[in-house]
Amino acid sequence: MNTSIKPFTESDFEELNKEIDNESDYDVLYENADCKMWVKARGEGSQNVIKRHKYRGTFKFSTDLLYATVKDRRARKLWDPRDLGIETIEGPIVTETEKGRINRDFVTVGATKMEVEGGKNKFIMIGRSVDHKSAQPTDAFVRGEINYYGLVLIPTDKPDECIYWSIIEADPKGWIPQSLYNYFVQYGPKEFEDNVTKGALLRIEQKLSDRDCCDEELFV
Numbered sequence: 001m002n003t004s005i006k007p008f009t010e011s012d013f014e015e016l017n018k019e020i021d022n023e024s025d026y027d028v029l030y031e032n033a034d035c036k037m038w039v040k041a042r043g044e045g046s047q048n049v050i051k052r053h054k055y056r057g058t059f060k061f062s063t064d065l066l067y068a069t070v071k072d073r074r075a076r077k078l079w080d081p082r083d084l085g086i087e088t089i090e091g092p093i094v095t096e097t098e099k100g101r102i103n104r105d106f107v108t109v110g111a112t113k114m115e116v117e118g119g120k121n122k123f124i125m126i127g128r129s130v131d132h133k134s135a136q137p138t139d140a141f142v143r144g145e146i147n148y149y150g151l152v153l154i155p156t157d158k159p160d161e162c163i164y165w166s167i168i169e170a171d172p173k174g175w176i177p178q179s180l181y182n183y184f185v186q187y188g189p190k191e192f193e194d195n196v197t198k199g200a201l202l203r204i205e206q207k208l209s210d211r212d213c214c215d216e217e218l219f220v
Helices: 010-021 063-071 178-206
Strands: 026-032 035-040 050-059 086-088 092-094 108-117 120-129 145-155 162-171
Touching: 010 050, 010 120, 010 145, 010 162, 035 178, 050 178, 063 120, 063 145, 063 162, 063 178, 108 145
Parallel strands: none
Antiparallel strands: 026 035, 035 050, 050 162, 086 092, 108 120, 120 145, 145 162
């Protein structure tokens, strides 16, 4: 795990774009009309307990609305059942638990870059695990490690639609049952999409601004 909080640079965002375009090192796990899942079979990210997985899906919302939905920490607890609490140190810690499993926590640092593509906003989010003096490991949780994380929201030519790419590689620091991994691969993305859709519809219903969430955001 990183022992200091190293700033992200432009090369980190470029690396994520390369990872999205990389086809030769990934094997397809499944594909249907509106989504596709790959697992990294060769090169960096192919050796961890949870190898690097790449997923492409579609949302029927604009990138601005989707970004606001996933980044609004105040409203997230209303729609995301995994978000059982947020503790702020220099950003949020989200603790997640699943019944019958060993509790794990993760401490991460992230950055966001916004670009304009076809007159619409494209959002590129990256993250990784860090050690932080205000978030020391405890006996209540196994401290897992996020080795690689990226989420990209890309606008399409339709006003209320975007493509998203999600890439994650992790080390849970201990054994996890095959059934849990299978659930993550088969149902994790759909669960994410359902939860985010619920959150986006809630923002529309409450007439929240797409920029309400960005008071504390630092774009690079």
